[in-house]
Amino acid sequence: MKPSKEDMIVTRKLQKCGQLLGIELLDHIIVGGTNGKMLSFREEKMLNVTGRMDRER
Numbered sequence: 497m498k499p500s501k502e503d504m505i506v507t508r509k510l511q512k513c514g515q516l517l518g519i520e521l522l523d524h525i526i527v528g529g530t531n532g533k534m535l536s537f538r539e540e541k542m543l544n545v546t547g548r549m550d551r552e553r
Contacts, residue, residue: 497535499526499542507537 499507507524514521523538537543 497526497528497533499535499537507543 511521526535
């Protein structure tokens, strides 16, 4: 499973909101509709421990 462009945008917005509120983003999990597949930005190393997005796919 690969995150969509919209998933990446939402993740960036969540990070920015969290920074304003002093809340660290630990993960962003995308769950597929009928197939039940999921993607964890943390597990895919797309998010590091500080909540920054490391890379875009």
